[in-house]
């Protein structure tokens with residue numbers, strides 16, 4: 236079975252409060268990027284096997300795909316063995332939920348290949364144990380997420396939008412971003428507030444802690460906001476990816492070319508459409 240595991244963007248990310256368990260309650264509108272996805276090849280085998288082609292992504296038991304397999308087996312008592320090959324296309328440490336998506340789609344595929352022994356509700360609980368972004372990938376392509384990330388709700392229609400993603404060579408630690416959130420301060424002159432879109436606000440409360448540590452991300456955001464082709468620009472998740480909502484998909488190469496020339500020639504970039512109402 237070949238499975239695509241898409242990335243996600245946070246169109247809005249509000250951090251509400253720190254919880255007693257060390258996590259934070261959030262409210263976020265999350266959207267998949269169907270065109271930017273990892274690929275999982277899952278086959279029945281004599282013995283378990285896992286391979287991954289990307290440098291910097293663990294291939295041992297700490298990989299979220301292996302963790303998903305182990306949790307699925309513990310849940311079902313299944314003795315089946317699987318060989319899983321992961322081809323990474325979503326950069327990691329990027330705020331794009333790459334590993335989380337891999338875990339969710341591994342869970343879903345194993346359940347299907349095993350005759351659906353695990354009910355959806357229980358699958359969501361297992362997903363939540365794998366990580367806060369994992370449950371989102373078992374639901375709709377656009378969803379309102381709350382709690383730690385395990386509560387999914389239907390959200391108002393969001394249009395599919397043309398976007399450009401730009402990521403510097405460094406990643407951002409998600410735990411570090413949340414840890415720094417409460418006491419972080421704003422850099423003067425940087426726009427942190429929400430940007431009004433026809434369907435709602437683009438805003439990310441983790442920009443404040445992350446920009447305090449990585450000023451170039453703040454400067455990249457301001458550079459994007461000054462471009463006539465860009466309607467809005469914001470960081471996704473805990474970063475380091477910044478994304479711009481474009482006036483037209485035809486402007487993508489102009490924006491990317493300008494960023495490579497004027498911001499950072501080593502930027503990773505991707506352009507395409509978010510999921511949503513066409």
Ligand SMILES: C[C@](O)(CO)[C@H](O)COP(=O)(O)OP(=O)(O)OC[C@H]1O[C@@H](n2ccc(N)nc2=O)[C@H](O)[C@@H]1O
Nearest residue numbers: 257258259335366367368369383384409410413472473
């Ligand atoms: C930033 C987002 O990606 C936005 O979608 C998510 O909130 C984070 O999702 P994730 O990377 O799957 O996060 P997890 O792997 O569950 O948690 C990593 C660490 O981030 C912090 N964390 C995560 C989620 C959350 N709601 N509050 C937190 O404080 C915790 O220190 C946690 O130990």
Ligand SMILES: Nc1ncnc2c1ncn2[C@@H]1O[C@H](COP(=O)(O)OP(=O)(O)OP(=O)(O)O)[C@@H](O)[C@H]1O
Nearest residue numbers: 298299327328329330331332333334335337472473
């Ligand atoms: N299958 C996987 N793909 C990518 N990273 C993985 C995977 N399994 C474990 N990891 C580890 O988990 C870390 C975070 O992975 P992931 O890509 O989900 O986070 P992210 O891109 O920062 O997304 P977000 O910040 O939105 O959660 C990686 O830096 C890597 O070390």
